[in-house]
Amino acid sequence: MCGIVGLFLKNERLQPELGGHLSRMLATMSARGPDSAGIAVYGSGADDLIKLTLRAADPAADGDLAGKLAAAIEAGVDLIRRSNHVVLTIPKHRRAPALTWLAQHAPDIDVVSAGSRMEIYKEVGLPERVANRFSISAMRGTHGIGHTRMATESAVTTEGAHPFSTGDDQCLVHNGSLSNHNAVRRNLRREGLVFETENDSEVAAGYLTWRMREGDSLKEALTSSLDALDGFFTFVVGTRDGFAVLRDPVACKPAVLAESDDYVAFGSEFRALAVLPGIDKARVFEPEPATVYAWERR
Structure with missing residues (x-):
């Protein structure tokens, strides 16, 4: 139910x-x-950009996520933080290296969703x-x-x-x-x-x-x-x-x-x-x- x-x-x-x-x-x-x-x-949204909605158990765990990720994928990264979720907007063609970097350097951050227009927010309560x-x-x-x-x-x-x-x-x-x-x-x-x-x-x-x-x-x-x-x-x-x-x-x-x-x-x-x-x-x-x-x- x-x-x-x-x-x-x-x-x-x-x-x-x-x-x-x-x-x-x-x-x-x-x-x-x-x-x-x-x-x-x-x-x-824009067709050449993709939004990655991420969740961290600790809202402070992402640190300077946008700056570190931008340097790693050599592209601009826009970050919006909402409680323990963040939405990263990156060039669509840099999606694969971005996900690889997140898995390697931020394993405690979960990828909730991806898309040009969609953002997902969910939590207990x-x-x-x-x-x-x-x-x-x-x-x-x-x-x-x-x-x-x-x-x-x-x-x-x-x-x-x-x-x-x-x-x-x-x-x-x-x-x-x-x-x-x-x-x-x-x-x-x-x-x-x-x-x-x-x-x-x-x-x-x-x-x-x-x-x-x-x-x-x-x-x-x-x-x-x-x-x-x-x-x-x-x-x-x-x-x-x-x-x-x-x-x-x-x-x-x-x-x-x-x-x-x-x-x-x-x-x-x-x-x-x-x-x-x-x-x-x-x-x-x-x-x-x-x-x-x-x-x-x-």
Whole structure:
């Protein structure tokens, strides 16, 4: 029993309010999972740059990270610090040497995500506290997804918190449980994917990454997951240009969508959507089982 939210803005005037809306939506889901929380925000970016979101257990552990990394990769490095997370923006073509240097010289710093537009922030604690810790309400962007977790099958750790990201600008949040994730994980490792946890949700994210790497669209990858992933689930997926929703064929987990001229919003329960402006004018509906719903920027 976890809580999921997602918000895709159609109206550009609402972009400065994205973080605030996501934070309020997720806070309403606290009763569904008080153990840990996380939010992915898709903001501005450039095709020739990549953002690396990093996490250090000790907020002071990174020291002069930007300066040291810039010298090592011989390129400019922009650093933004938010609590124990930092976002490094570097030239995309220097990504490989940057990751190699981080692994060798900063092994206590975890890479949470990578992408031209995506930043992920997650930590142990109630959603409201996690959002406040990283000042999510001040963030602007086009879309984002969030998750609050009840750790029923694994320890309460930051590593186990959602969203999970296994590909550039791609992440997934999941409510439910997969029964065959260990077998799928073994197969995906043979395909070169790397997993940081034993969480079944990371396997779902990895499966989509692999299918899209093989040439599937997001919609095609999600459709194929209905056969490949056994269990009960609701997935909300974020990509560089949009987000998508999929429920298992039985639709075991609760899910509500709302669409208006200004936005598309998802929540595990309607109360997550009730905090949005103009919700009384939106079309509110329950997504059908085994059906992919997707929206992208034009």
